[in-house]
Amino acid sequence: MTYKAICSIIFSTLLFSSHTAQALTLCGKPAQGEILSAYAPGAIKAELNGKEYPVTDDGKFIFAFSRDEKPQQKLTITYSDGQTKTYPLTVAATKWDIQNLKGVQPRKVTPKPEDEKAINKERTNVRKALAEKTDNLFWQKKFIRPLNGRTSGHFGGQRIMNGKKMNPHQGTDIACPIGTPVKAAADGIVTLSGGPYFYSGNMVVLEHGHNLTTVYAHLNKVNVKLGEKVKQGQVIAYSGKTGRVTGPHLHWGASLNGVRFRPDSLLTLHDNKFCKDL
Numbered sequence: 632m633t634y635k636a637i638c639s640i641i642f643s644t645l646l647f648s649s650h651t652a653q654a655l656t657l658c659g660k661p662a663q664g665e666i667l668s669a670y671a672p673g674a675i676k677a678e679l680n681g682k683e684y685p686v687t688d689d690g691k692f693i694f695a696f697s698r699d700e701k702p703q704q705k706l707t708i709t710y711s712d713g714q715t716k717t718y719p720l721t722v723a724a725t726k727w728d729i730q731n732l733k734g735v736q737p738r739k740v741t742p743k744p745e746d747e748k749a750i751n752k753e754r755t756n757v758r759k760a761l762a763e764k765t766d767n768l769f770w771q772k773k774f775i776r777p778l779n780g781r782t783s784g785h786f787g788g789q790r791i792m793n794g795k796k797m798n799p800h801q802g803t804d805i806a807c808p809i810g811t812p813v814k815a816a817a818d819g820i821v822t823l824s825g826g827p828y829f830y831s832g833n834m835v836v837l838e839h840g841h842n843l844t845t846v847y848a849h850l851n852k853v854n855v856k857l858g859e860k861v862k863q864g865q866v867i868a869y870s871g872k873t874g875r876v877t878g879p880h881l882h883w884g885a886s887l888n889g890v891r892f893r894p895d896s897l898l899t900l901h902d903n904k905f906c907k908d909l
Contacts, residue, residue, distance in 0.1 A: 655708065655718060658906040662723035664787050664893040666695040666843075666885070668900050669706075676709035682888050685766075685841045693770060693843060693900070695892040696722050698787045698799055718909055727787040727799065732877055735792045739830065739875035746829060753828040760823035760836040760844070761886045767840030769818040774897040775863060777814050777847060777883055778870065780807040784880075786893040801891045802846060802884030809851050809879045811870040814863075816845050816883075816897065821859045821867075826850070831882070832873025837861065845894060846884035849874050 659667030669677070674690040676683065686692045694706070704720045742750060784790075784804030790797045819837030822844065826833035833850040851871025861867055872879040885894035899905055 655909045656906055657909060658902065659896065659900060660723070660905065661696070661720055663696055663700045663725040664698045665725075665896045666693060666887060666892050666900060668693050671708050671710075673710045673712065674708050675711050678707045679704060682890075684888060685764075687768065691771070693841065693887060695887040695890040697890050697892070698725075698727070725787065727789060728785055729789045729791065730784060730800070731791045733793060734877050735875060737793065740792045740795055740797075742829070749829045753830060756823060756825065756828075757831070757834075757836070757846075760838075761846075761889070762842070763820075763822040763838045763844070764842040765820060765838060765840055767818075767820070767838075769839040770841060770843045771901070772817055772863065773901055774816045775814065776805075776895075776898065777816050777845075778805060778807055778811055778881060780805040780811070780881070782806075783878075784882075786884075786891075786895070802848075802882045803894050805881045805883060807870050807879060807881060809869075809871050811881070812866045813847055813850065813868040813870055813881055815861045815865045815867050816894075817863045819845070819861055821855045821857055821861065824853050824855050824857050824859075826853070827873045830875045832871065832876070833868070834874075835867050837867075841887075843887045844885065845897075846882070846886070848882040848884070849876050849880060 656670040657667055670691050672690045674686050677686050677692045679694050684692045684694045700722045702722050706718045706720055709715045783806040786803050788800045790800050817839050819839045822838045823836035831848040833853050834848040836844055836846050838844050850868040852869045855867045870881045883894050
């Protein structure tokens with residue numbers, strides 16, 4: 632092989648490597664309250680809003696936009712060759728609904744002073760469960776809905792309970808009879824299994840790797856224990872109407888790196904038709 636041919640091959644290889652190191656594919660809807668997956672060959676670090684998101688050895692990671700995310704964001708990726716590149720992202724606004732709920736237990740809307748201990752315990756336990764992070768890659772598998780049923784409450788919706796304005800809803804409510812089997816949306820580790828809590832009733836939290844968690848609340852009965860590994864589709868609980876409710880349903884929530892997002896967006900997280908190269 633001639634010297635010229637060898638140089639040509641080396642140059643082509645370097646050019647291809649440089650191009651590959653700067654490639655980025657995003658899958659998902661870049662909008663408020665959504666989760667996205669990303670593929671950046673050669674990436675070793677990803678940051679959004681000052682928060683770092685773990686990257687797999689082959690350059691894959693996930694990140695989420697909060698309900699009130701600002702329109703312009705910057706995703707910064709560091710590559711194995713030492714280069715850092717910032718990608719500007721435009722976050723679309725989401726129109727949130729307003730849900731007027733009547734007949735909520737008055738004490739669950741305006742707690743009494745003696746309820747503070749129970750409320751603080753719930754917040755502490757949930758915060759700890761949502762902060763758990765493992766190196767598992769269960770999130771790379773397609774997610775399923777935990778049960779079939781009518782959506783009776785949407786993530787992000789403004790809630791008015793008994794005429795009082797409350798915080799926006801942090802999950803999807805699925806109406807169903809008491810005792811309906813609740814399935815794990817994906818393989819995961821149980822980081823919370825307990826209750827009944829003041830607001831959430833009986834609940835389960837699963838961690839699917841890289842701090843991606845799903846929440847299952849207002850349960851009638853829980854089937855799993857703290858630290859247990861569960862498989863996708865496994866019945867982890869049965870639905871109920873415990874905690875702050877107006878009727879039987881499952882509250883399904885999701886969180887990533889401290890960001891609550893619309894859990895239904897997990898269902899299309901790995902759908903190629905929602906992918907775009909940047």
